[in-house]
Amino acid sequence: MLPEKSEALVIRHVDFSETSKIVTLFSRDFGKISALAKGARRLKGPFEAALDLLSRCRIVFLRKSSGGLDLLTEAQLVSRFRPSGKNxxxxxxxxxxxxxxxxxxxxxxxxxxxxxxxxxxxxxxxxxxxxxxxxxxxxxxxxxxxxxxxAFDGCLVCGATTDANLTFSYWVSQSGLICRNCRHxxxxxxxxxxxxxxxxxxxxxxxxxxxxxxxxxxxxxxxxxxxxxxxxxxxxxxxxxxxxxxxxx
Ligand SMILES: [Zn+2]
Structure with missing residues (x-):
């Protein structure tokens, strides 16, 4: 197992034990990963409170081949998500x-x-x-x-493009456009x-x-x-x- 590095956003975290957390990260280079962060619940632990929801961090992790949880070994805070005031x-x-x-x-x-x-x-x-x-x-x-x-460029049924002089609606069940002539x-x-x-x-x-x-x-x-x-x-x-x-x- 070679350590992988990336930058990531914390998109979920749950307590796993007295001291550890399982974090779901959306990383720039590997997409979504779920990793065990040992010691993450300790105030003075290895992650120094970098793993709050939506924090952006530089991470190092070990990828598990068996489909189990990856192991987070480092997380360095880049920035926190903290909208101003009481917004x-x-x-x-x-x-x-x-x-x-x-x-x-x-x-x-x-x-x-x-x-x-x-x-x-x-x-x-x-x-x-x-x-x-x-x-x-x-x-x-x-x-x-x-x-x-x-597809926002034409009718799903007849193919008329949105340049045509027609009115279009969004067809909910098909998730696309439908023109006035094809609508039911x-x-x-x-x-x-x-x-x-x-x-x-x-x-x-x-x-x-x-x-x-x-x-x-x-x-x-x-x-x-x-x-x-x-x-x-x-x-x-x-x-x-x-x-x-x-x-x-
Ligand atoms: Zn149509």
């Missing part, structure tokens, strides 16, 4: 990031771009004024990076006005979405939020737990 919404948004990384990625499946998006999102959550868009950006980046982004009353669909669709595509693209300059009307925010929550629910197989705390974001 609970930012805290909930952070927990939601942890929920999605844990629920939507597979162990030892690296996604370095998603790692960067998660780090950037946690930093941006400190800014109240852009939190709604930062959150949408992170959710859409996650879906894109795991290959589950709904029995399909559950969510309205997407052309302006919302354009913003959705911009937030989902790999290039920088320019969140600071992106202005959404309350109606666009509402439409995009409903579609993104539905798409995340479709992938998770259940509604995200933290979404209940993030109403209005």
């Amino acid at each position: 609970m919404v930012a805290v909930y948004a952070g927990w939601y990031v942890a929920e999605l990384l844990d629920g939507l990625t597979e162990p030892h499946d690296p996604h370095p771009v998603l790692y960067q998006e998660a780090v950037a999102a946690l930093e941006r959550f400190a800014d109240d004024s852009t939190l709604d868009r930062s959150l949408l950006r992170f959710e859409l980046s996650t879906l894109r990076e795991i290959g589950q982004l709904p 009353d029995e399909f559950t669909h969510l309205t997407l006005t052309p302006g919302s669709l354009a913003i959705l595509k911009r937030l989902a693209a790999e290039e920088d979405a320019g969140i600071d300059r992106l202005v959404l009307s309350p109606q666009q925010q509402k439409e995009i939020r409903r579609v993104v929550t539905a798409a995340v629910t479709h992938c998770l197989g259940h509604p995200p737990k933290m979404m209940g705390y993030l109403k209005g974001q």
